[in-house]
Each structure stands twice: as structure tokens, then as C-alpha cells.
Amino acid sequence: MSGNGGSGTTATSTDKRPNELLASWFVRSGWSKGELARQVNRRARQLGANHISTDTSRVRRWLDGENPREPIPRILSELFSERFGCVVSVEDLGLRAARQSPSVSGVDLPWTGPQAVALLSEFSRSDLMLARRGFLGTSLALSAGPSLIEPMQRWLVPSPQAPQPEPEPEPPAASRRPGRLSKPELDLLESTTVMFRQWDAQCGGGLRRKAVVGQLHEVTDLLQEPQPAATTRKLFKVAGELAELAGWMSYDVGLQPTAQKYFVLALHAAKEAGDKPLGSYVLSSMSRQMIHLGRPDDALELIHLAQYGSRDCASPRTQSMLYAMEARAYANMGQPGKCKRAVRMAEDTFADVDEWDEPDPDWIRFFSEAELHGENSHSYRDLAYVAGRSPTYASLAEPVMQRAVELFSRDAEHQRSYALNLIGMATVHLLQREPERSTVLAEKAMHIAKKVRSERVNTRIRKTVDTAVRDFGDLAEVVDLTEKLAVELPETAEAV
Secondary structure (H helix, E strand, O other), rough: OOOHHOOOOOOOOOOOOHHHHHHHHHHHHHHHHHHHHHHHHHHHHHHHHOOOOOHHHHHHHHHHOOOOOOOOOHHHHHHHHHHOOOOOOOOOOOOOOOOOOOHHHOOOOOHHHHHHHHHHHHHHHHHHHHOOOOOOOOOOOOOOHHHHHHHHHHHHOOOOOHHHHOHHHHHHHHHHHOOOOOOOHHHHHHHHHHHHHHHHHHHOOOOOOOHHHHHHHHHHHHHOOOHHOOOOHHHHHHHHHHHHHHHHHHOOOOOOOHHHHHHHHHHHHHHHHHHHHHHHHHHHHHHHHHHHHHHHHHHHHHHHHHHHOOOOOOOOOHHHHHHHHHHHHHHHHOHHHHHHHHHHHHHHHHHHHOOOOOOOOHHHHOOOOOHHHHHHHHHHHHHHHHHOOOOOHHHHHHHHHHHHHHHHHHOOOOOOHHHHHHHHHHHHHHOOOOOOHHHHHHHHHHHHHHHOOHHHHHHHHHHHHHHHHHHHOOHHHHHHHHHHHHHHOOOOOOOO
């Protein structure tokens, strides 16, 4: 057994009592002590906490009442949340939570420009410092339900309108005050954000996350300098896009509380920029995360908030994406009628994309015909699962998913989406009891996953292979696929 430093556990008093709350969640999970220890170690490596080395005796000591140090309480919270499809907090597990100020741990933040800048600066700096030390030790708690939705509703409250100054002419470079940005410098910031977004689509969130967080921190420094009002609004827009991307990349590599915090800060920045479509996009990312965490009711609330807030200004492409996410939420809630209606709305609205006479912002450019088919087919696939592996909904998903796979196979930029849709198609074939066809697609997804640093992709492949083993474990193709998984995607640390 490892020593105290390696285990991440504090010494406790001799009169400790068994942790009945943790024991209750543990028993219901169906995990063995060894399996929980392995999962804790794997997640710790993903966080960069390489000093963590948990074993069965350490798990037994936690159940007996010993309190582990961070990041183990946070890791346990995430693991049990994912296992049960609901938010299981550190407190729910009977573990002592680290005390933190609301500005660090909460989502109910003041809706003012200066405080948004200060919080963005504080959080990005903390993330960078802790990541450089190889240990993301900040104890963040995921918010869900009213504690998440109610603060986000304040996005709709109009900001006090300051008098609009007359546009200032661009001063000569020699006479410009230090800190004031020129138009070419602003354009460079925006083009850098576009480049980061392309890297994420091609390579996943693992390789470039820290670069995005670093750029976000630099932009917050610029926001603390005196700037013309128009420049400040543009900087808030850039900050909002970077914070959303940092959140998305954090979500992609499995840092769920960190992702949620960045999404919330991105929504604050979008509000300060006066960019309602960007705000709706941030809310859609939060909605996707809630679906992933098994909270479709929260996902639906967030999407409806996004739709209402951008109803008079979002482009057809953005509206179509929001309808597609609404369908995903309804599918996971087991509401086929409302899901199918939202799918039709997504398709009908997408048909108007070419009629829109303004260029779409770069952040929505990913929502192509391929992405539309991918989202809608996943909605039908999710309905099939919720309806007890329904062959009817699986047959609805198959042609739509097939079209998504065909389109993504020609798209060199969105490789992660290609992998996710290959996995989606593999799950559809499993639902249709066609394991041979499923294994071919899963193997193809594995080859892409090796190039795309995305824990989300890897996790979905592993879950799909686990399902294949459970249902068709004696099939030679499934045995072969399991062996290939161990070689192609060994469970090692992911860069964050």
C-alpha cells in the first residue's frame, strides 16, 4: 500500500465512524473496491494528479470513515454522478468539502462587467497555475437543478444602458496609449480564436486546452486596461468565445465542474458584449453537458432559455442547432412526440440557412448538414435506449446516422465528430442485434480516436465495446475488438 502522500488521504482521529453515505452509494453502484480504486486512479491521471495511487485497502478505509484529500472527493463525486446519471455532490458522499468562496466554486455570480473580468482572470489564472504544477486541485462542485437554472435566467435581465459615446477615430499608432488596441490587433485576437476552434475540432480538447486558457487570461488583462467602449465590447465577445471553448475542451477531457464554470463565465462575457446569439450558443453547450450528466430536464430548461433569449436575432443555422439540442433533451426525457417535433423544426429551419443574408459567426460554422443529421440520429438512438432498446427508434436512427457518417467521412476538419458518429452508428447496429457490423465501425472509430485527444470519444468507445461484450461476448469479432481496444486505447493519462 502506498504512503500517505501517494494515497491523497489525510490522517484522521482514532474515533472515526463508518461513512454510511459513501457506503450506500458504493453498494448501489455495483462496483467492487478494486474497480472503484482503478477508476479513481485513472481519473486522477487525467487530472494530472499522478501522485494518487489508490488500492482496495484505501477504499475500505474511506468506507470506514477516513477523509481523503482533494482531488479524491471531487473525483468520487464525478464518478458517482456519471454512474447514477445525476449530480452526486461531495457532501452527498459524506466527505468533507474544501471551503471556498462563491466566486471560485459557485455559478450564482454578479452580472456586472468589472466583476466578470475579475472572475475570468482569477479562474483562468488558477487553472493555469494548477495545471503547470501537474495537479488540478481546485475543488469545484457541479451545480444542477434550480441552483443552476435560476442564476442563468438572469442572463435575460437587461443591463443598465450607459450613454453611448460617439465613435472614436483610430489614433495614430505613435500617439496611442499603452494598452489601447488597434483594429489589426483585435482582428488578430479574433482569428486566433478561430484557429483554436479548428484545432479543437481536429485534435480534441486534450492538446490545446491550456493554450486557450492562457489566451483567455491575456484577454482579461486587456479588459482591465482603459479601452474605447466599442473595443471593450469586442474584447468581451472574444473572452466569451474563448471561455466557451475552454469549457468545451474541459468537458471533452472529462473536467466537468471546470467546464461548467467556464461556460457560466462565458455567458457573463457574452452578456457584457451584448451578443445574444453567442449567449444562446454558450447555453447550448451547457445543455449538452447536462445531457451527458443525465440531467435532461436541466438541459431542456437551458435550451428554452437560449431560444427565448435569442429569438429575435439568431440565424437559421443557430436556431436549427438549438432545435436539435431540444430534441436531444426530449429524447432523453422519453418524450418521443416532442422529440420528433423538435427534429422536424431543426430540419425545416436548416433549410433556410442559404436564405440568410448575413455571414454566420465562426462559432456556429461547425453546425453543418452532417452535424444536423448526427444530432437528429442521436436523438432517435437515445429514444431507443429510453424506450427499452426499441427497434422502432433504432430503425429511425439508422438512415439518418448513415448519412451523417458519409458526410463526416469527407470532412477532414471535424474528425472528433466523425469518430462520435461512427460510434453512434455502432450502437445503432448493436440495438438492431447486428454485432458484426457494429465491430467494424467501432474499430474504425478507434483509429481516429488515437489521433483525437478526447476522453469523451474514448469513453464512448469503451462503453460501446462493453455493451457488445455484454450482449455478444462469445462472438469472435467482439473478442477481437476487445483485444484491439486494449492495444489501441490503453487507459493512460490524457493531457489537460
